[in-house]
Amino acid sequence: MSSTGGVGRELRLRLTAHPASVPGIRRFVQDGLHDWGHEELVDDAALCVTELTSNATLHSGSEYVEVVMSERPDAVRISVWDEGARPIEVLTPQSGRSPGHARIADSDADTEHATGRGLVIVASLADAWGVERTAGGTLTWAELAEGDDAVRNRLPESILAPGQRLGAVPPPDSSVIEIIDCPVELALTFDHHLDELVREFQLLGSDTAAAKPTTALLGDVITGLMDRLAPSRYLARLAVLDAAAQGKELVTFDLEVPRSMTADVRLLEETLTAADTLSERRELLALACSPRLRELRAWMTAEVVGQIETGASPTSFLAWLSTGRDR
Known part of the structure; x- marks a missing residue:
C-alpha cells in the first residue's frame, strides 16, 4: 500500500485478483476514509468498492487488481483497475427516476459478453461513476460526496461504447x-x-x-x-x-x-x-x-x-x- 499526504490525498493498494482479497480492500477503503475524516462516506464507499472489486476478481481474468482512493475538491473517488481484456457491462437502473447526462467514451469496446449487475448498486450510491478501457485493462470508478442523501440511479459519466443500448439481460440463475x-x-x-x-x-x-x-x-x-x-x-x-x-x-x-x-x-x-x-x-x-x-x-x-x-x-x-x- 502507498499513500500521499496533504491536499489531494491518495491511497493505493495492489492485491491478487481473487475474491478472498475483497474484504481486505473494503477495510482499506473504510480505514482510509476514517483517517481522512470522511466518516459519512464509509458505508456507501464500502459497498461501492465491494461491487467494483468483486467484478474485477470474478470476471476479469486478471492476476492483480489495483485500488486507488483519491480526494477531489468536492468528492472522494474510488478507482479499481484490472488487466482484464473483457469490458464490464454497464447497467441502467430501472427506478423510474430521470438519469443524469451520460458522456460516451471509447468506441472500440465491446460490451456484449460483459458482466457486472452490481453496478446498479454503484449507480444508486455514487454521485458519478464510469467504466473505461485503458491501454492495459479496464478501469471502473465511483465518486462519492458528503451531504447528499438523494437516491441517484444515474447513468455513468463514461461507458465503454457509443451507440450500444444500455441494460443487462437478467442472469439465468x-x-x-x-x-x-x-x-x-x-x-x-x-x-x-x-x-x-x-x-x-x-x-x-x-x-x-x-x-x-x-x-x-x-x-x-x-x-x-x-x-x-x-x-x-x-x-x-x-x-x-x-x-x-x-x-x-x-x-x-x-x-x-x-x-x-x-x-x-x-x-x-x-x-x-x-x-x-x-x-x-x-x-x-x-x-x-x-x-x-x-x-x-x-x-x-x-x-x-x-x-x-x-x-x-x-x-x-x-x-x-x-x-x-x-x-
Whole structure:
C-alpha cells in the first residue's frame, strides 16, 4: 500500500485478483476514509468498492487488481483497475427516476459478453461513476460526496461504447422477488439492529482472547452472510428510506436476487435466532430482537424462500400474520 499526504490525498493498494482479497480492500477503503475524516462516506464507499472489486476478481481474468482512493475538491473517488481484456457491462437502473447526462467514451469496446449487475448498486450510491478501457485493462470508478442523501440511479459519466443500448439481460440463475406492503418503520428498525449486531461481532472478532469460541463462530457466520447479502440489502434499504422520506408507512419493491440466496436467507434466520439467545443471556451488548422484529424477519425469509423455490405469490406482512404465518 502507498499513500500521499496533504491536499489531494491518495491511497493505493495492489492485491491478487481473487475474491478472498475483497474484504481486505473494503477495510482499506473504510480505514482510509476514517483517517481522512470522511466518516459519512464509509458505508456507501464500502459497498461501492465491494461491487467494483468483486467484478474485477470474478470476471476479469486478471492476476492483480489495483485500488486507488483519491480526494477531489468536492468528492472522494474510488478507482479499481484490472488487466482484464473483457469490458464490464454497464447497467441502467430501472427506478423510474430521470438519469443524469451520460458522456460516451471509447468506441472500440465491446460490451456484449460483459458482466457486472452490481453496478446498479454503484449507480444508486455514487454521485458519478464510469467504466473505461485503458491501454492495459479496464478501469471502473465511483465518486462519492458528503451531504447528499438523494437516491441517484444515474447513468455513468463514461461507458465503454457509443451507440450500444444500455441494460443487462437478467442472469439465468436469478429470480425477481416482490416485497409488498412492508412496514417502513419496522424495516428501518430491523436494519439498524443488523448494523449494531455486525459492529459488535466485528469488535469481538478483533479481540480473539475475549470472545468465546461459540460467539466468535457465530460472528464469522453473520458477517459472512452480511457480505453476501449486501447488494440485496442495500437496494432494499434504498427503497425503504425513499418511502420514509415520502412519509409512507408501507413500501413495495422488487429485488433481482440469485436463486441460491434462499440458503443464505435460511441460515441468516437461524444465526439471528442464535444471536437473540446470546443477547438474552447478556453475552452480547446488542439487544435481542423484539417479538415484532422476529415476525418481520420470519416473514421476509418466507417471502424470499417461497417466491424462489415454489413460485408463491407475494404476501404482505399483515396478511401473512393473519393467515397463521404459513406459506
